Amino acid sequence: MKRPTIADIAALAGVSKGAVSYALNGQRGVSETTRRRILAIAEEIGFNPHSAARALSGAAADTIGLALRRPARVLGFEPFYMELISGVEAELSARGQALMLQIVADADAEIDVYRRWWGERRVDGVLVCDLRVGDPRIAVVTDLRLPAVVVGGPDGVDDVPHVWNDDAVAVIETVEYLAALGHRQIARVAGLPDLWHTRIRASAFRGACERLGVRHALTVGTDYSGEEGARATRRLLSGEHRPTAVIYDNDVMAIAGLGVAQEMGLTVPGDLSIVAFDDSPLCRLVHPALTALTRDIPAYGALAARHLLAAIAGQPVGSVEAPTAKLVPRASTARPNTAT
Amino acid sequence: MKRPTIADIAALAGVSKGAVSYALNGQRGVSETTRRRILAIAEEIGFNPHSAARALSGAAADTIGLALRRPARVLGFEPFYMELISGVEAELSARGQALMLQIVADADAEIDVYRRWWGERRVDGVLVCDLRVGDPRIAVVTDLRLPAVVVGGPDGVDDVPHVWNDDAVAVIETVEYLAALGHRQIARVAGLPDLWHTRIRASAFRGACERLGVRHALTVGTDYSGEEGARATRRLLSGEHRPTAVIYDNDVMAIAGLGVAQEMGLTVPGDLSIVAFDDSPLCRLVHPALTALTRDIPAYGALAARHLLAAIAGQPVGSVEAPTAKLVPRASTARPNTAT
């Protein structure tokens, strides 16, 4: 049994292909009686319009693209992306849009993917994540006139629409909180240094520490993986100026750091306070529960998706700020045991 | 500047559209000289074939679909899917195939997605995950003649090709190991009861416990979330016949369980041994590190993808077994403190 086409419906209804097309798309040009008859037949034989045929007649692909550039090892257990995708999906499926996903190895591969998707008209637009310093992708999407929304910013995004969080405010709030508790040696386990948001957080951290008289022991860069988070923690805790508090750039590293502290015989929060950037249920479930900077990541993804769809529809969209991450104090932060 | 088409190339090269098509697709029918000239022009003007036009002429969509039916809350932080997707992606992108992803709320929505994808010819086939008892999706893909590979089984999959792990063997190995350590009260925190693999694990667990004289305290069903894993653990540890070892159906619940044990003042592994089904870096990073049943999930995904592509290509594919999960003993399992 072949897949039904409008020609089949036309034959069954005794009308022309054109009439069927009008009827199915709610265009005027057919009587209400005929429309109903055609719709009934379409329903009965299980008709679905061939997306390619539609696309060929100039329709949109009704698909947006998302290329993620992280090694499988990191992606696998970092909740951020999955939550982001959930949010994006929720928005898209409510509007009959599909999501095309591709995991890429490096920047060149990602750019190739954009070119191909656009050239083959597979997607109407893309979400660009993990904005880097001097990111070549901005120029590519601009050149291609490929509708895009950057998830990140506000620095480093020229005129491309973007949705962003004010990470600086979140970092400052955290440092102020830790300083108020009495911490004077705060370290930071940061993510990839060439990501814009890492840079933004770093500069906010430096500024807040200086202002509050915190001798921040060290900032250690990582690739966001738990392994590197653990290694960075070992280094910090074995060093000369052992910090009394550590801020981790994601939840996975924070949990790994907690494990290291326990392994080294330090009590949390007595000997070491821990704060995680980004909250996941695990932060609540480990013992002690981790103080975290929470944000609604699915909502963030949904916002980005909504914006991309607006951009695709040709509406003027600019920069939109999502709610800042909120500090949720839990059991992993307290006054330090030893006053400096 | 309009998107270039083969007609543009034909005009520039002074040949017909047909010749260009032959040249680009490596068909015979053009001389080597002409082919090279055409390819050069195509390269220069940045030509990409319009995927819809191709698809309309009967070509494949070069896309496979994956619909996931888990609430965002669970998906977000369960590493399994992201790792699976990474593996699927690795295989697909190496072969120029794309992945269409959709997160759905329930079985009906998932079936609708399959129907639509197939009707609109958006995908060439689908991966079916989370096989349930009496799963209606099997009948749907069979009816539609939609090429599909089930990730799961071997029970409950009629004649649909599938890739599977022998979870029973893994569970038995684990129970034998715990029994050999001296455990006689082993509990199990299980996943969703209507998933086939939960059922398979449950029956293997029961069998092994009976054979080895283990009075398994209790099996508690959950939705795989950390919250429920924590709650189940509290229930087990507060009950009358407190288990000396617990097997968790995923890593997230195992980590949550570890947190609960610590919160209740029990030492791990002294008072309680913990085993996680599925390993993630976090299992190695918490303290104590968790004994886990490891399997290479990206490889599992890649295998499934490879199989689906073979099925789409019309090759006869049947059931394929992926390597069984291996027990990796770490610090969370030991002899129980108190001999029963």
Add this chain to the structure above:
DNA sequence: CCGAGCTGCTGAACCGGATAAGTAAAATTG
């Protein structure tokens, strides 16, 4: 040296929808 077979191309049909243009009949208008 002539027909058969091959090479290298052209022209046109085709895939399945969308849509502009054309047309006959019905409804409205003056």
Add this chain to the structure above:
DNA sequence: CAATTTTACTTATCCGGTTCAGCAGCTCGG
């Protein structure tokens, strides 16, 4: 009631590829 507009269609064309049939011109065997 004739003229005009509207309704309800049909016909034809287009989108951008693929592919089949056709057709020169060349090569080659007998």
